[in-house]
Amino acid sequence: MRMRIVILIIAIILAVIAVVAVIGYISNIRASVEEEVEKIEVLIAAQNIPGETSVETIIADGSVITQAIPRKYLAEGVLTSLEDYKGYVAAVPINKGEQITATKLIKPEDIGLAFM
Structure with a gap:
């Protein structure tokens, strides 16, 4: 039981990290596209x-x-x-x-x- 809780917590932490990384990536792309539009x-x-x-x-x-x-x-x-x-x-x-x-x-x- 204890092992399942540890795995669940690790999965949640990895999911949060993935979401933050995707949001950062999208923000960078959006900023570079806006700079290119003169x-x-x-x-x-x-x-x-x-x-x-x-x-x-x-x-x-x-x-x-x-x-x-x-x-x-x-x-x-x-x-x-x-x-x-x-x-x-x-x-x-x-x-x-x-x-x-x-x-x-x-x-x-x-x-x-x-x-x-």
Whole structure:
């Protein structure tokens, strides 16, 4: 009887050690995966932006926010700042949650050409 109790206690101790080891291993893997996912701060529409809205109005209204997006999910030409686009307007309506790309902004004098 005494031998069975000793074996049971040893089995329980080994099980606890195994659980702790697995949890530690999973935590390490999760941390390394999160480090590998590089995120970039990009501009996202915080609300629907009508076509032909000026960049100055977009900035003043707080219509864009920055958000960290994993690099593999970035749209081509996504912007990180609107500084170089002062004087531009939205070429098309931009929906809430969309990434702001260079192709969605145009100079006002080119607005008629955008739809050709």
